[in-house]
Amino acid sequence: MKELTKAEEQVMQIVWELEEASVRDVVAKFSEPKPAYTTVATVMNTLRKKGFTNKIPAGKSHLFSVKISKEEYSGYKAGSLVKNYFNGSFSSMASFFARDKKLSIQELEEMIEIAKREISKEK
Structure with a gap:
């Protein structure tokens, strides 16, 4: 298993809470000032590459689901x-x-x- 960076862990905490989330869902859970959509999208793609989430097509978007609890x-x-x-x-x-x-x-x-x-x- 790979170690999470602080940013990855912040995003992953939200994904664990929601169990399945879009980038917009994750951004919405952050308190102000909210991080940029593109920043969260990059972190979520890194989490997928590290094996922490699955990426599921959902219309024109994607959902990320928990792979490692x-x-x-x-x-x-x-x-x-x-x-x-x-x-x-x-x-x-x-x-x-x-x-x-x-x-x-x-x-x-x-x-x-x-x-x-x-x-x-x-x-």
Whole structure:
């Protein structure tokens, strides 16, 4: 799986929310000042090329549908976080977040479980 840039992630968050969207649908979901239509179209085409969305003809336009779910990408990011910043150690990651009191016990356990699944997929 490829990493999303900040702009790609912003657009993908909207596509995940809508499940299927045109470029106009995505632009409409942004708060002011809204990005240019052409900018969003470029990002959405990049997301398709990266395998995150499917492009479906819809009359004279196209719809983009989710190909990689938010959960799949979240798992990938969690696994990557553990691997790259905590040397693959779930306990180091849990200790870091517990010290900073940023996550509840349940949230820590869920994050660790997701990261474990993603790391085992990479092997």
